[in-house]
Amino acid sequence: MFLVMSDAYIALADGRVVEARGRVPGRTRGELVFTTAYTGYEESLTDPSYEEQVLTFSYPLIGNYGVRDERFESDRVHPRAAVAREFTEDVVEWLASEDVPAIDHIDTRDLVTSIREEGAMKCGIAVGDDVTPEDAREELAKCKGMSEHVDIGKQVSVDEPELHEGGGVTDVALVDCGAKGSIVSSLTDRGANVHVLPYDTSVSDIEALEPDVLFISNGPGDPANFEQAATLVEAFAGEVPIAGICLGQQVVARALGGTTEKMAFGHRGVNQPVIDVETGKVVMTTQNHGYTVAEPGDQLDVTQRNVNDDTAEGLANDELNVITRQYHPEANPGPHDTLGFFDEVLGMVDHDDTQRRAVADD
Numbered sequence: 120m121f122l123v124m125s126d127a128y129i130a131l132a133d134g135r136v137v138e139a140r141g142r143v144p145g146r147t148r149g150e151l152v153f154t155t156a157y158t159g160y161e162e163s164l165t166d167p168s169y170e171e172q173v174l175t176f177s178y179p180l181i182g183n184y185g186v187r188d189e190r191f192e193s194d195r196v197h198p199r200a201a202v203a204r205e206f207t208e209d210v211v212e213w214l215a216s217e218d219v220p221a222i223d224h225i226d227t228r229d230l231v232t233s234i235r236e237e238g239a240m241k242c243g244i245a246v247g248d249d250v251t252p253e254d255a256r257e258e259l260a261k262c263k264g265m266s267e268h269v270d271i272g273k274q275v276s277v278d279e280p281e282l283h284e285g286g287g288v289t290d291v292a293l294v295d296c297g298a299k300g301s302i303v304s305s306l307t308d309r310g311a312n313v314h315v316l317p318y319d320t321s322v323s324d325i326e327a328l329e330p331d332v333l334f335i336s337n338g339p340g341d342p343a344n345f346e347q348a349a350t351l352v353e354a355f356a357g358e359v360p361i362a363g364i365c366l367g368q369q370v371v372a373r374a375l376g377g378t379t380e381k382m383a384f385g386h387r388g389v390n391q392p393v394i395d396v397e398t399g400k401v402v403m404t405t406q407n408h409g410y411t412v413a414e415p416g417d418q419l420d421v422t423q424r425n426v427n428d429d430t431a432e433g434l435a436n437d438e439l440n441v442i443t444r445q446y447h448p449e450a451n452p453g454p455h456d457t458l459g460f461f462d463e464v465l466g467m468v469d470h471d472d473t474q475r476r477a478v479a480d481d
């Protein structure tokens with residue numbers, strides 16, 4: 120028996136300070152959340168929806184099939200820190216190259232149980248040769264709640280519009296609130312030209328683009344902090360088909376008279392069962408969210424629900440051509456049961472109109 124000095128501490132909002140092994144040094148803070156996904160660590164760590172959070176993996180060994188940038192969902196790691204029972208060297212090297220603190224050799228089952236019982240909570244992390252529990256507590260004291268990150272859209276969105284061509288005639292205006300790359304490629308793979316636009320794009324900029332679909336992406340934080348995206352939905356509902364994924368669903372609901380609320384610990388994983396209200400068909404879905412649509416409002420119907428807790432997983436208004444999902448139909452990571460969503464979205468486009476405009480533009 121010998122004593123191993125700890126070189127990492129995580130201070131939790133419930134008052135505990137837990138020792139760990141430091142893998143990547145640094146001091147940071149964020150909302151402590153967990154994912155139950157057993158694969159897909161590269162996709163999750165590069166998902167912009169995790170901005171300002173600390174991501175705990177409940178699966179014990181993270182990194183067992185290496186790190187390949189072709190699986191990245193954006194160009195950087197978004198959680199402020201990563202926590203696992205055991206990280207492989209590959210993942211540690213990657214996180215170190217991005218200056219993202221990482222800790223392991225910690226009882227993640229206990230952490231996850233605390234989050235499930237007490238809810239997602241603020242935490243502070245200190246990793247390094249001479250850190251003390253007090254250093255982690257100091258980080259915790261500086262930690263803001265998710266809804267206090269009012270400019271979080273700016274941290275994750277493109278600064279200037281980007282065009283990703285799909286080769287077809289359909290133009291999608293994708294409002295980038297922190298979009299995963301797979302949303303863009305799921306659309307370009309189906310021939311759509313995707314205009315990735317800043318999260319605060321104006322109504323007149325969208326008008327000038329004359330898109331066939333207005334698409335609100337996933338994104339981090341509280342949907343209440345994406346007011347401009349909601350303004351776009353209000354302005355174009357009924358004029359242009361509208362789609363949304365995750366934060367996109369929440370923004371669409373808020374714009375059309377619905378409300379959102381914070382969940383206790385959210386849904387993060389790749390095996391969340393969702394039932395279609397009309398057909399009774401159940402699909403397995405990938406999820407990563409901490410807020411949910413509480414009331415859909417008068418204009419939207421709940422078309423899909425989470426089998427575990429009944430929360431709204433799909434909303435629609437067939438007359439206005441609005442369709443949204445709370446889960447991630449693009450998967451990455453996760454099951455491909457729901458890729459058909461992108462066909463449904465592009466199916467809302469009036470192709471006669473698109474063709475006419477394409478000809479007129481020539």
Ligand SMILES: NC(=O)CC[C@H](N)C(=O)O
Pocket residue numbers: 168336337338339340341342364365366367407408409410411
């Ligand atoms: N993946 C997302 O778009 C997450 C949406 C929102 N930030 C939430 O936590 O609920």
